[in-house]
Structure formats: structure tokens, C-alpha cells
Amino acid sequence: MSYHHKRGILLVKKYLPGYGVILIPAYDSDKEKMQKMKPDKPYLFTLSDKRNPRHHRKMFAIFRAVVNSTSEDIFPDEEAVLAWVKWELGYVKPLKVRDKKIYQVESISFSTMGQTRFDGFYKKAVDLLAFLIGVDPQELEEGSLQYM
Numbered sequence: 001m002s003y004h005h006k007r008g009i010l011l012v013k014k015y016l017p018g019y020g021v022i023l024i025p026a027y028d029s030d031k032e033k034m035q036k037m038k039p040d041k042p043y044l045f046t047l048s049d050k051r052n053p054r055h056h057r058k059m060f061a062i063f064r065a066v067v068n069s070t071s072e073d074i075f076p077d078e079e080a081v082l083a084w085v086k087w088e089l090g091y092v093k094p095l096k097v098r099d100k101k102i103y104q105v106e107s108i109s110f111s112t113m114g115q116t117r118f119d120g121f122y123k124k125a126v127d128l129l130a131f132l133i134g135v136d137p138q139e140l141e142e143g144s145l146q147y148m
Contacts, residue, residue, distance in 0.1 A: 009025060009030045009033050009034060009045075010025070010026040010027060010030050010050060011023040011024065011025060011026060011030070011045075012024055012025075012026045049114040049115045049116050050114075050115060051110045051113070051114065051115045051118060052115055053110075055115070055118065055119075055122065056108075056110070056118070057148060058122075058141075058144065058148065059108075059122055059125065060078055060082075060147075061144040061145065061147035061148040062125070062126060062129065062140060062141065062144040062147075063078035063081040063082060063129075064078055064144070064147040065140065065143055065144040065146075065147055066081050066129050066132070066133060066140075067080075067081060068147075069133045070132075070133065081129070082108070083105055085125045085128060085129065086105040086106060086108075087103075087105060088128060089121070089124050089125065089128065091105060091106045091108075091121065092104060092105050092106060093106055108121060126140060126141060
């Protein structure tokens with residue numbers, strides 16, 4: 001199996017009797033990258049759980065469904081829905097500017113939020129938005145499929 005991703009090496013955690021926990025390449029392309037690494041040379045890896053692009057697109061389909069279910073005065077576009085959801089769910093970080101405390105909404109980009117954290121954000125966002133427009137969360141998810 002070959003899988004092409006732009007950067008990094010995708011590793012899978014396995015247990016190997018006699019050795020304990022090891023990390024092995026997930027795909028042939030990752031194995032090839034590892035074979036190019038020099039022996040006895042230290043490498044630094046940053047751990048993150050791989051994001052699912054389809055799940056990210058599904059989130060924005062839900063935002064489009066909400067935009068189409070509400071007045072333009074409430075949410076003019078998907079970015080407005082996203083910003084509001086982040087604020088309401090507390091995905092903000094405080095900043096101090098000129099002795100004043102302000103808040104900046106956090107990013108949900110692939111590089112800043114892994115899949116596990118995104119799963120939590122997604123679930124809370126769907127629940128919040130479903131409540132806002134008066135539908136069941138499952139109904140909102142199913143209704144958003146037409147916007148994918």
C-alpha cells in the first residue's frame with residue numbers, strides 16, 4: 001500500500017514482545033523515507049494525530065447548512081459561523097495588548113489541532129448549532145450532506 005502525504009512520516013504504535021512499544025512506518029512511502037535516514041543520527045519527531053480532511057469538509061458543510069438556515073444578519077458566511085462557535089465554546093486565547101485583555105479565537109487548522117481535539121470540537125459545535133437552529137444534531141449532520 002502506498003500513501004502520499006506532503007511532509008513527515010506517518011508512524012503506527014505497535015507492541016513487539018521482547019522490545020515493548022515500537023513505532024513502525026504506516027505505509028510504503030513512510031518506510032522509504034525512513035530508509036533514507038542515517039543510522040545513529042538523532043531525529044526529532046513532533047507527535048500529532050493525523051487529521052481527516054473529509055471530517056474537516058463535513059464541518060464546513062454543517063456551517064453552510066447553518067448559514068442557509070438562518071438570516072444573513074445572523075451569519076453572513078461559514079467563517080462567521082466558525083468564529084461564533086469558537087467563541088461560544090471557549091476556543092479562545094487571552095492576549096494582553098496595551099494593558100488590556102483581549103481574546104483571539106484559536107485556529108482549527110490541521111497544523112494546530114489534531115484529530116482527537118477536532119473530534120471534541122466537532123461534537124460540541126454540532127450540538128451547539130443544532131440547538132441554535134432548533135433541530136436534532138443527527139438531523140443537522142444528515143442535512144448538511146447536500147453541502148459537501
